[in-house]
Amino acid sequence: MSVITKNTITKRTTTKAKKSVFIETYGCQMNVYDTQLVLSILQKHDYKIALTEKDADIVMLNTCSVRDKANQRIYNRVHTLRQESKHPLLIGILGCMATNFKTDLLENKRLGIDFIAGPDSYKELPNLIKDVTETGEKSYDVTLSEFETYSDIYPTHQSGVNAWLAIMRGCNNFCTFCVVPYTRGRERSRDPHNIVKEVQRLVSDGFKQVTLLGQNVNSYKFEQYDFTDLMTMVSDVPGLKRVRFTSPHPKDFPTKLLKVMNERDNLCNQLHVPLQAGNDRVLKKMNRSYTKQEFLDLIVEMKALIPDVSLSTDVIVGFPTETDEEFKDTIDVMKKVEFDHAFMFKYSERPNTRAAAKFPDDIPEEVKAARLAELIDIQKNISLNRYQRHIGTIEDILIEEEFTKKNKDMAMGRNDSNKIVLVPNNNLKKGEIYPVKIVGASPHALRAEQVASC
């Protein structure tokens, strides 16, 4: 499948002055990764990275179409940038909104967008910028590719402990509430050997943890290699302390993957398993490919094969036509599974999705709000209980910050299950792993005391 919408190429000449670019990133981690890709592409074409939008000749907004009122937020931001800029400024839109709202963005004269690039067109950005600079006409490319994985580009990583690494792009599932298959195209995966090389380079650059990214990360498939093969290959990279991944689909957790995760120390015992809803009729309407019972069976297998597994999930309440009785099925699953953590949202219609076209958003706002409040309340108690189970245990934590914003004497790290752990900083170093004893818990974080290393 390929949707081609591309401007005419105009005469090109070499630009001598070094222009500076600044990118604001909205939405998911894939966008954070893509911003690093774009910066890497532009640096190779002699652009400088500006530290703020005020220092930049070109500002790009790497957008997301998932959150409510995402468009309005971007339109307001473009307006503010135009008003506050003291010099001529080129403004470009990247990401999901570029594909989803191309016509709107181009035709809205008051908005003043100069160029647009969809998620598969970032290599075209130097040309798009040159075109608009030379002709003064808006330029755009929102082609959705069947092949582009940016495998040949090493992103401009920030320094830190964790590096995000996209292993696949796109999605073939067409959940009715989701716009991703339309804005980011079909699934395609990177060569595993190329991924391993990137991980080796990240480790030699000082990163201790990688988080493998994909819209549907565990559907990874490249020739004979599946996600379990890739996890094994990545886990074998010397010096890599922790491997995580997000965001998976419940349909792609084979037994062999769970076994490998349990066997290998650096594959973290943490699984995000997006439930979305607990009722079979609602799940079918969402076009999720499992029933309530199948989901619960999967969780039983996960807990059996990874005994200390930490589970998290995503839930949407108030999907069109969801009844009070059907919502109780969601509560039932949440109570039975006991997730450590849950991201819970009220349904809100996303433009250009199947749900928006076919199902009127018919659950009153106050009903959605009440369901969400009830679920949050239930989950808060479950989370507290799950976090309290750590008290008294000795765990390894990877230090992410040597002191927190609130307390300069406390360091912040994460344990294997990705829970935040606060510990008095007694010479703890960012990026190092230390054993600590957990002494306290809230529904969102653990408190610990340092213990002597063996």
Ligand code: SF4
């Ligand atoms: S699997 Fe995820 S990315 Fe794909 S359509 Fe469903 S919700 Fe969207």
